Amino acid sequence: MDPKEIRQLFPILNQEVNGNPLVYLDSAASSQKPIQVIEAVNDYYRTYNSNVHRGVHTLGTKATDAYEGAREKVRKFIHATSTEEIVFTRGTTTAINLVASSYGRANVSDGDEIVLTPMEHHSNIIPWQQVAKATGATLKYIPLQEDGTITLEDVRKTITNQTKIVAISHVSNVLGTINPIKEITDIAHERGAVTVVDGAQSTPHMKVDMQELNCDFFAFSGHKMCAPTGIGVLYGKKALLEKMEPIEFGGEMIDFVGLYESTWKELPWKFEGGTPIIAAAIGLGEAIDFLEEIGMNNIEKHEHELTEYALERVSQIEGITIYGPKKRAGLMTFNLEDVHPHDLATVVDQEGIAIRAGHHCAQPLMKWLNVSATARASFYLYNTKEDVDSLADALVKTKEYFGNVF
Known part of the structure; x- marks a missing residue:
């Protein structure tokens, strides 16, 4: 290149x-956008601006195809098993909050542990603080070495059989530390815990493979990888996402609504209430094409x-x-x-x-x-x-x- x-x-x-x-x-704060992405977003607004999923007219169909086509591009880019595991969000922060509010509060209780590191972005600390306050769980931190790395020995010492969630950044946005996610996930799984990975600083810069990392949840943002602002992704293993309840309710995410009871759509749409971020998702798909070409x-x-x-x-x-x-x-x-x-x-x-x-x-x-x-x-x-x-x-x-x- x-x-x-x-x-x-x-x-x-x-x-x-x-x-x-x-x-x-x-660029660690926000990357710039190539002309291909700018033109893709512009083309959507100029030629087929329409809501998705709801309409059967030509513009609606084209918009839906482009929006869901972007989801498939994300799936392939991170090597997820199914598009059902790809939830569009506003960004990494929203994705982590979704996991914390839905999975965390339902699966963590008094006496349980949530394990973090001191190098985490606030977006991967504060949601877990709130879960701990709401459930009575304890926050624990894997200690840092002098150079800002962590050792697997300390990981093994910190994660116990009481640990339910290990939330960790793939790459530190301050130190540039690259954490051994696969090995950490293996240790967490041995103790019965799930891993939530902040991939905001890794996904734009290196190949990430959900099958290789084997983490349970993985979050990243489009605006750091040549895509528009306001679009992000939560990857979650299908078996976990299926058991989780949505945290936003309204249009798009429902199957049937009665006066007193409602049911939800299947994955991933049950987590995407309201009109989605259509143009930005299309821009994310174009950004992925651009990055993969390079x-x-x-x-x-x-x-x-x-x-x-x-x-x-x-x-x-x-x-x-x-x-x-x-x-x-x-x-x-x-x-x-x-x-x-x-x-x-x-x-x-x-x-x-x-x-x-x-x-x-x-x-x-x-x-x-x-x-x-x-x-x-x-x-x-x-x-x-x-x-x-x-x-x-x-x-x-x-x-x-x-x-x-x-």
């Missing part, structure tokens, strides 16, 4: 910001090389602290001595470089790192080594600027 050629397919990247060519290094293995290889280069280049700058393990996904979280991350991000923005600054919705991890905030540069298929060089040069300028100020 040639990232310079790929970059040309993203209209937003061909612009200047503050008089400099845009260097977008914030090749997920090619994307992962490119990001690995780029991240290694970034770690080597930026670590040479005096006063820089980089957080996380040596082996990581395509992001780099760091601080510059005596410069607040928000100030740092503001200064490099003047050079046309977009990075993230803050707690990254991971305040427990910030506390573990003993910092209030960090800066984060995250890479994707359209980034180049020249982008990394621009960032490194901007960091040197930032260091010089604040050195002169103080």
Whole structure:
């Protein structure tokens, strides 16, 4: 793959910001969209905008075919067994909340345990806090090693026969840590627990296979993988989804409604109440086509090389602290001595470089790192080594600027 050629397919990247060519290094927050995705969404609204499932007219049929066609693309992309296991949601947050509110509250009780890690995004902590409060369950955390990884020995020590749910990120959005989901799932299953995996930071960047990982639930968002905002996916094993009750009620998800009783549609539609996110789902399907044409293995290889280069280049700058393990996904979280991350991000923005600054919705991890905030540069298929060089040069300028100020 040639990232310079790929970059040309993203209209937003061909612009200047503050008089400099845009260097977008914030894809872990939200990726940019290729022209194919933009045109697919535009085509839906321009030529066959209609609700799905309900109508038998031509536009309705075409919209339904495109919407359900996107579901099949998702199934194949993550190697699920059936489209019945693919539930469209608003994003990773909604997907995890669905599992917590439906499966969690029905299957967790007083004295049970829910196991997490301190590296989780708030979206994979707060829902489980609420389940614990409602049921009397206990939250437990697998400890982190000094480099921000976890060991399988600690996993075995933390997960017990009282553990009902293990909720864990596939890839940390701060440290870039890649967790061994298959091995963790095996341990959880041995103890009778189910696994809920936050795949928001892995699915856009590497091949994910539900048969290989064998996790029970897996959630991810479209907007981080070249698709529109407002669309996400919950994968769940069919046997578990069938036993779960919906948490939203209304149109689309019903089979029969009487004055006093109602019944639900079959999977996956019983979890998709109301008019679904049709255009964004179609855009997600187009994004999957785009990513598969490039090749997920090619994307992962490119990001690995780029991240290694970034770690080597930026670590040479005096006063820089980089957080996380040596082996990581395509992001780099760091601080510059005596410069607040928000100030740092503001200064490099003047050079046309977009990075993230803050707690990254991971305040427990910030506390573990003993910092209030960090800066984060995250890479994707359209980034180049020249982008990394621009960032490194901007960091040197930032260091010089604040050195002169103080």
